[in-house]
Amino acid sequence: MQRYFSSSAPHSYKLTRNQLDGWDSSTKFSPFLALGNLSPRSIWQQLKAYEAQHGANDSTYWIGFELLWREYFQWSALQQDARLFSFQGQAKHKPKTSYYSARFKKWCNGETPFPLVNACMKELNATGFISNRGRQIVASCLVNELAVDWRYGAAYFQQQLLDYDVACNWGNWQYIAGVGKDPRGGRHFNLEKQTQEYDPERRYIKQWQCDTAPQPLDTVDYVDWPIMPE
Structure with a gap:
């Protein structure tokens, strides 16, 4: 200080x-x-x-x-x-998300179709820290692009973050997922726009070796059967 x-x-x-x-x-x-x-x-x-x-x-x-x-x-x-940890949080309705084990694993490992998200997750896994902007981006991706229950993301942050704080972590995840007190109902970030605004030269993406061909979102179906290429 x-x-x-x-x-x-x-x-x-x-x-x-x-x-x-x-x-x-x-x-x-x-x-x-x-x-x-x-x-x-x-x-x-x-x-x-x-x-x-x-x-x-x-x-x-x-x-x-x-x-x-x-x-x-x-x-x-x-x-x-205890409502801080509930799926519905403080909202009137539950989010339209579920739990997709393969998607969640890809998000945790930085293997999604979104390079900026992957870079943030690889930094988190390597260092225990990512920026506030990075946290919002990866949280929005998990909830909106991957449609995964926000609590799994909050729990993963709890496991990984050096600066984990119960109230800030779970409160901010509620905010992104639209189950907090914010009347606007969640945050959905345009990942391409976020990349253009905050990493236009893809320096951060390249730093974490994520400037590769996008990974497919799903390799298994809803009962974990492999999806065969057409």
Whole structure:
């Protein structure tokens, strides 16, 4: 925290926060918050001290805004209790998804038809971390393109993430799956558009060796029989 606020990074946070990689693109406070080594209040105080000394802008505002979102998820989790982990969550209707074991396995291993998703998953498996943008992209893919029950994705993140936090993880997955309190009902990201916007030169995709021919989505049918090529 002291290193971060002694740099100029807070003044450019909003411009870099959606980058797919890079140490200084985001605060990297999340592992320390999740483990309890760092309190949200101490970050808030440091942020206000930084603004008093260097001036506030949209980027410093956004750091505080996202810290408040984290606090919202903590209180929401306490309010929901076991519903935080239920398929329907806080929604009126259950999602139109199921469990496809082969699809889920491909998603976990970074072997989907979507190179950007594959790159994110390979980074997650190798390092235990991916960017906030990457988390939204792979979650949207699992729920919308693969039609897999969101809870399996949330549980896999729980297993893999170095900065796993119960409330933030499951609350954000509810948000993507459309079973949170958001009245807009979920998030469906256009994966090609996300690639063009955040990895136009496919540098990140190539870095994780995912710039290859797309993999087929399904190699088995709904009862796990192999699908034969026509």
